Amino acid sequence: MSTFGTTAVIFDLDGTLVDSEPNYFEASRALLAEHTGRPYTWADNERYVGISSHETLAVWRTEYGIAAPVAELIAELDRRYLTLARAGTPVYPEMRKLVERLHDAGVPMAVASGSSRAAIAAILTGTGLDAWLTAFVSAEEVERGKPAPDVFLAAAELLGAAPADCVVFEDAAPGAAAAHAAGMRCVAVPYVAAHATDPSFAEADLLFPRGHDEFTAEAALALL
Structure with missing residues (x-):
């Protein structure tokens, strides 16, 4: 078990881990x-x-x-x-730092994305994130996309984690709504700053209204 107890982390990909x-x-x-x-x-x-x-x-x-x-x-x-x-697909530096820290701490992690499996695999491999993130679920494997909770629940099952133990990192309102529907905690890092006032983000456990301009790995780790 990691130093974070039973906590598992699920990352959205596009706009959250990478600026795709x-x-x-x-x-x-x-x-x-x-x-x-x-x-x-x-x-x-x-x-x-x-x-x-x-x-x-x-x-x-x-x-x-x-x-x-x-x-x-x-x-x-x-x-x-x-x-x-x-x-070329840039990884957000603070997100890469967070993934590395969680990996070193033994925290189970997965990617849950609305992209295809081919796109997810290509991005993880091309950015080197596949060194730490090996489990992922795509929209192709679930019946409903976000804001339905299906992709996050599938990721939790893949990790063998209870939804209540999962923390989701998301950049979009439908994803934040999906995390809430899945019974998971959510760290919201809005990709579109104007969307930060969306009611779905109001339910997040931690919100960075200015998105990646203010997100830090340390602040996220403090919540976990």
């Missing part, structure tokens, strides 16, 4: 340009932060009148995204 949103934005922009010819702005992209690719693309099919099936669109988005992600 610029790559997702560019991949999405290119995909929509090809299928619809319509522009896609960063403000448009912020609407989908924290929502799984499957759910986002299902909305786009209706909203933009795209004929291609969701499965085909996901494969295309992943191809575009992975090309960019492999070229």
